Amino acid sequence: MALITTRKVLAVAGVAALSLTTAACGSSSDGGGGSESTGPDTTDYSDWCGMKSELQGKSVSIYTSIVTPEDASHKASYKEFEDCTGVKINYEGDKDFExxxxxxxxxGNLPDIAFIPQPGLLQTMVDTGLAIPASETVGKEVDEYFGEDWRKYGSVDDELYAAPLGANVKSYVWYSPKMFKDKGYEVPTTWDDLMSLTEKIAADDPGAKPWCAGFGSGTATGWPGTDWLEDVLLRTAGPDVYDQWVDHSIPFNDPKVSEALGKVAAILKDPKYTNGGFGDPSTIATTQFQDGGQPILKNKCYMHRQASFYASNWPEGTKVAEDGDVWAFYLPSVDESSKPVLGGGEFVATFRDAPEVKAFAAFLASPDWANAKAKATKGGGWVSANKGLEVKNLVSPIDQQSAEILQDPKAVFRFDGSDMMPSAVGAGTFWTQMTNWVKGQDDKTTLDNIEQSWPQN
Structure with missing residues (x-):
C-alpha cells in the first residue's frame, strides 16, 4: 500500500480529524500522540484506518469536467485516501459539466463534491444556497499552501467556499523542436517576432500552416477562443486594464479589447495561417480542443497556443521535452521586459455536510494529495499552485516549469478572465460569440453582443 506523508488533516465542525502518517494505514505516529482537538464537536479519528474507522464503507461522489484521458490520474491519486479510510470515491466526468x-x-441531484473551473460558476452555485462554506481546516490549508490570491478565487463575498485543486499555465505555444531546427527557426521572444515567424512559415511551407487550433468542447465550445483573447489583452493592455475588463469597470467592447481581438484575428482568421491539418479558419469551431494541436506531429502545423495541461493530450509515447517530439515556449509579450502569465484551475466545492466529504476535501487541499497526483500523472500534463508540491515529483519538464512559474511570488499572474466573469457571460456568451467569431462574425458584432449580455445587477 502506498504511504502518505506525515501531516495532519483536521476536519472541523463535527468531521474527522485525520492524521495522514507514514505508517501504512496504522494509528497516528506523528509525534503528537494523535489528532488534536480543535473544538467541542470535533471527533478524534486517530484510529481511522481499517475496520476501526468510522468512515469505513462511506462514499463520496465527485462531479467534474475532467474526462478521459485526464481522469485516470485523478482516480489513481485518491487510492491512498481510499485505502486508509475505507471511503469509496465515485468519480463522474462530464464534458457538459458547466x-x-x-x-x-x-x-436536487447535486454531487457531494464538484471540481468547478470557473469562479464565476462558483458564484452561481453559492447563490443557489446549496454550496457549503469550506471548513476551518481547509481554510488554514489554503492560507498556508496557496495564499491570498487563490483564496480570493475560491471565495464569494470574502467567505471561502472552495479550495484550489489543479492549476495550469495557459500562456504557452506548443511546437515541434525538430521542425523548428530543420527550418532554422528560432523561438520568438516578442510579439513582432512571433508574427514575423508566422509569415515566414506560411511562405516557406505551402503544405502546412503556421497555426492550428480547436475550439470544440461540447457545450463549452469556444473556451479556447476566450483564452486567446485574454492572453493577448494581458500583453497589449497590461494587467490593470485586464482586471478592469474582467470586473466590468470598463465595457467588454472597450477599444483596448477590440485592439487585442484584432491581433488574434490576424492569426486565427487568416487562411494563410490557419487551420493546419483541418482546413480553413472556420474549421476551428468544430475541431475538438483535444485534437487541435495534433497536426504538429504530422508536419501539418507548426504552432498551437494551449495550456500546460495539453501535455496529457499527446499520444502515448510522445516525448514532451526541449529535444523531443513536442515542446512549448512562452507566448511572447509585446516586448521582453514584461512576461504576464494567464492561468486557470479548478476549485473543490462541497454540497453535502458529512465527515467523509469534509475529510476528503481537506485531503485534496493538502500537499499529500498534490504530490500523490503528481506521481500518478505518469505522462505529465498536470500541475498545482500548492506550495507544498515538490517540483521533482512532476514527471514532465513542462509541468516542472509551470510549477516554478506558479510558485514564483514575482510572477505577474492573472486568472482566466472568462472564469472570473458572471457565468452567463464567461461560461455563456463569451464562449458562443467567440465560436461565431471564428466562423466569420466580425469583431465589433462579437464584442458588442457579449457586452449586451452582461447582467445588469
Whole structure:
C-alpha cells in the first residue's frame, strides 16, 4: 500500500480529524500522540484506518469536467485516501459539466463534491444556497499552501467556499523542436517576432500552416477562443486594464479589447495561417480542443497556443521535452521586459455536510494529495499552485516549469478572465460569440453582443 506523508488533516465542525502518517494505514505516529482537538464537536479519528474507522464503507461522489484521458490520474491519486479510510470515491466526468451542474442543483441531484473551473460558476452555485462554506481546516490549508490570491478565487463575498485543486499555465505555444531546427527557426521572444515567424512559415511551407487550433468542447465550445483573447489583452493592455475588463469597470467592447481581438484575428482568421491539418479558419469551431494541436506531429502545423495541461493530450509515447517530439515556449509579450502569465484551475466545492466529504476535501487541499497526483500523472500534463508540491515529483519538464512559474511570488499572474466573469457571460456568451467569431462574425458584432449580455445587477 502506498504511504502518505506525515501531516495532519483536521476536519472541523463535527468531521474527522485525520492524521495522514507514514505508517501504512496504522494509528497516528506523528509525534503528537494523535489528532488534536480543535473544538467541542470535533471527533478524534486517530484510529481511522481499517475496520476501526468510522468512515469505513462511506462514499463520496465527485462531479467534474475532467474526462478521459485526464481522469485516470485523478482516480489513481485518491487510492491512498481510499485505502486508509475505507471511503469509496465515485468519480463522474462530464464534458457538459458547466451546463449540467446548475441544472442538477435545480433538480436536487447535486454531487457531494464538484471540481468547478470557473469562479464565476462558483458564484452561481453559492447563490443557489446549496454550496457549503469550506471548513476551518481547509481554510488554514489554503492560507498556508496557496495564499491570498487563490483564496480570493475560491471565495464569494470574502467567505471561502472552495479550495484550489489543479492549476495550469495557459500562456504557452506548443511546437515541434525538430521542425523548428530543420527550418532554422528560432523561438520568438516578442510579439513582432512571433508574427514575423508566422509569415515566414506560411511562405516557406505551402503544405502546412503556421497555426492550428480547436475550439470544440461540447457545450463549452469556444473556451479556447476566450483564452486567446485574454492572453493577448494581458500583453497589449497590461494587467490593470485586464482586471478592469474582467470586473466590468470598463465595457467588454472597450477599444483596448477590440485592439487585442484584432491581433488574434490576424492569426486565427487568416487562411494563410490557419487551420493546419483541418482546413480553413472556420474549421476551428468544430475541431475538438483535444485534437487541435495534433497536426504538429504530422508536419501539418507548426504552432498551437494551449495550456500546460495539453501535455496529457499527446499520444502515448510522445516525448514532451526541449529535444523531443513536442515542446512549448512562452507566448511572447509585446516586448521582453514584461512576461504576464494567464492561468486557470479548478476549485473543490462541497454540497453535502458529512465527515467523509469534509475529510476528503481537506485531503485534496493538502500537499499529500498534490504530490500523490503528481506521481500518478505518469505522462505529465498536470500541475498545482500548492506550495507544498515538490517540483521533482512532476514527471514532465513542462509541468516542472509551470510549477516554478506558479510558485514564483514575482510572477505577474492573472486568472482566466472568462472564469472570473458572471457565468452567463464567461461560461455563456463569451464562449458562443467567440465560436461565431471564428466562423466569420466580425469583431465589433462579437464584442458588442457579449457586452449586451452582461447582467445588469
Amino acid at each position: 451546463k449540467n451542474l446548475p441544472q442538477r442543483a435545480q433538480s
